[in-house]
Amino acid sequence: MKINLNLFVVSIIQILAFSCTIQDHVIPLEPxxxxxxxxxxxxxxxxKYWKNGKEVILMESKDRLLTEGIAVRGNDVxxxxxxxDENWSVSALYWKNGERITLTGANxxxxxxxxxxxxxxxxxxxxxxxxxxxxxxxxxxILSADKHGTATEIAISGNDVYVAGNLFEGGKNVPKYWKNGxxxxxxxxxxxxxxxxxxxSGSDVYICGNETVDDKTIxKYWKNGKExxxxxxxxxxxxxxxxxxxxxVYVVGRNEDGTSTYWINGIPNLFSDKAYAKSIxxxxxDVYVAGxxxxxxxxxxxYWKNGKTVYLTDANHQAGADAVFVVSR
Numbered sequence: 001m002k003i004n005l006n007l008f009v010v011s012i013i014q015i016l017a018f019s020c021t022i023q024d025h026v027i028p029l030e031p032x033x034x035x036x037x038x039x040x041x042x043x044x045x046x047x048k049y050w051k052n053g054k055e056v057i058l059m060e061s062k063d064r065l066l067t068e069g070i071a072v073r074g075n076d077v078x079x080x081x082x083x084x085d086e087n088w089s090v091s092a093l094y095w096k097n098g099e100r101i102t103l104t105g106a107n108x109x110x111x112x113x114x115x116x117x118x119x120x121x122x123x124x125x126x127x128x129x130x131x132x133x134x135x136x137x138x139x140x141x142i143l144s145a146d147k148h149g150t151a152t153e154i155a156i157s158g159n160d161v162y163v164a165g166n167l168f169e170g171g172k173n174v175p176k177y178w179k180n181g182x183x184x185x186x187x188x189x190x191x192x193x194x195x196x197x198x199x200x201s202g203s204d205v206y207i208c209g210n211e212t213v214d215d216k217t218i219x220k221y222w223k224n225g226k227e228x229x230x231x232x233x234x235x236x237x238x239x240x241x242x243x244x245x246x247x248x249v250y251v252v253g254r255n256e257d258g259t260s261t262y263w264i265n266g267i268p269n270l271f272s273d274k275a276y277a278k279s280i281x282x283x284x285x286d287v288y289v290a291g292x293x294x295x296x297x298x299x300x301x302x303y304w305k306n307g308k309t310v311y312l313t314d315a316n317h318q319a320g321a322d323a324v325f326v327v328s329r
Contacts, residue, residue, distance in 0.1 A: 029329040031283055035290050036067035036079050037301040037321035039313060047081045047093065050301075050312050058095050059083075065093075069114040069279075069323045080111040080123060081322075092125060106133055106140035110150075117156040124151040124163055132165045143178050153241075157200040164198035164207050175209050186222050187211070197242040197251075208242035208251045219253050230263055231256050245282040252280035252289050262289060271307040276320075283326040292320035 036049040047058045047065040058079060059065060067081035081093045092108035094101045103123070111125035123135040132149035133142050143151060149167035156162070163178045172192040177184050186207065187193050195209040208221040219230040219239035230251060231237035236258035243250045252262040260272040262280055269287075271277075277291035286306055293302040293309065301312040301321040313319040 031329060032072075032327040033288065033303070034070050034072055034077065034325040034327070035301070035303050035312060035321045036070035036081070036323045037290075037312065037319060038065050038067055038081070039301065039317055039319035040064075041317045047079070047095075049077065049079055051077075053310075053312060055312070056098065058098055059093070059100070067322045068110075068112050070325045071114045071116045072325050072327055073116045078114055078116065078121060080114045082110050094123065101138070103135055103138050103140070106131075106135075106142065108133065108135070108140075112151065113153040115154050115156055120156075122154050122156060122161065124154040124165070126150040132163070132167065134161070134163050136161070141181065143181065143183070149176075152195050153198045155198045155200045160200075162198055162200050162205060164195040164209075166194045173212075175207070177205065177207055179205075184225070186225060187227075196240050199242050199244040199249075201244040204244075206242055206244055206249060208239040208253075210237070210239055219251070219255075221249065221251050223249070228266060230266060230268075240278050241280045243280050243282055248282075250280055250282055250287065252277045260289075260291065262287060269307065271304055272309070275302065277304075278321070279323040281324050281326050283328055286326075288324050288326055290321040290324035 034051050039046050044060055045065040046060045047067050048055050049070055064084040069080045071078045079095045083091045090109050092111045107128045108125045109128040111123050113124040115122045121137055127133050130148040131142055132144040132151040133140050134151050134154055144167055147167045151163045151165040153164045161180055166173045166175055173194045175186040175193045175195045193211040195207050197208045199206045206223050210217045210219055213233050216233040216235055217237050218233050219237045221228050234256035236254050237256050239251050239253040241252050249265055255261045259270045260275040260277045261268045261270050274294045275291050277289045279290040281288050289304040293300045295315045298315050298318050299320055301319040303310050303324055
């Protein structure tokens with residue numbers, strides 16, 4: 001049997017073109033967006049998280065409840081937070097899939113961050129006797145046994161554990177970071193400053209924080225110890241979290257006049273004049289920020305995607321969002 005070669009080639013080209021057309025019109029799945037936060041209704045406080053806007057209540061109490069971080073792996077949702085009673089006694093909280101998990105080896109007063117790496121769970125905070133600590137799979141690792149301090153955020157890169165934090169030295173807060181327990185100063189002891197976030201990309205370590213000058217603050221970040229100033233001195237300026245994607249450094253916080261802002265390589269992107277932004281993550285070039293939108297009567301839990309506001313609660317009760325985690329599908 002003879003084959004018409006020209007017809008065969010044309011048919012193959014048509015099949016390939018049709019295949020490309022189908023691929024070009026495939027609509028990518030929307031990511032799953034997880035936000036942790038809290039709400040108060042009629043004197044009852046609740047710690048919760050939202051998955052794509054649907055709330056999951058973790059705990060309810062007459063005492064104040066807060067969340068600080070959320071992380072997801074597979075079907076497992078991890079959330080950290082705190083309970084503050086009427087005597088201002090603070091207890092750290094940690095849930096996995098809604099079940100409260102007890103930590104061992106040191107009693108944490110507060111947990112500020114959670115990260116997942118393969119099968120390991122890492123938490124950062126401070127002990128009830130005010131020492132900086134991180135936990136790996138529930139086991140405590142004290143970072144500042146001889147000084148009071150706090151571990152504010154943690155990052156994992158390969159086999160290395162990086163923790164940002166602060167120690168109280170000479171009557172001042174001195175920002176630090178630890179790599180596998182080895183301490184490094186970010187500023188001189190003459191400066192009063194504190195860290196709020198850490199990210200690691202390759203061999204580069206990025207930390208955001210704030211320097212206090214009299215009664216004002218200066219938002220900034222450090223790359224491998226080199227300082228990058230984001231704002232002038234102001235009572236409103238603040239850097240609250242940092243994320244690195246490729247060659248871009250994202251820092252979220254507030255500029256000098258209090259407007260919520262995220263900076264990309266130092267360039268400000270203003271997105272709200274009445275919000276407090278706490279957490280930032282970048283996924284598929286989209287920028288997600290979690291925070292609290294301050295209304296005239298009540299605050300609302302919210303997140304922003306590329307600067308556009310998505311409300312999680314209404315204005316009938318006090319609520320706020322504290323952390324964001326995005327899972328691509």
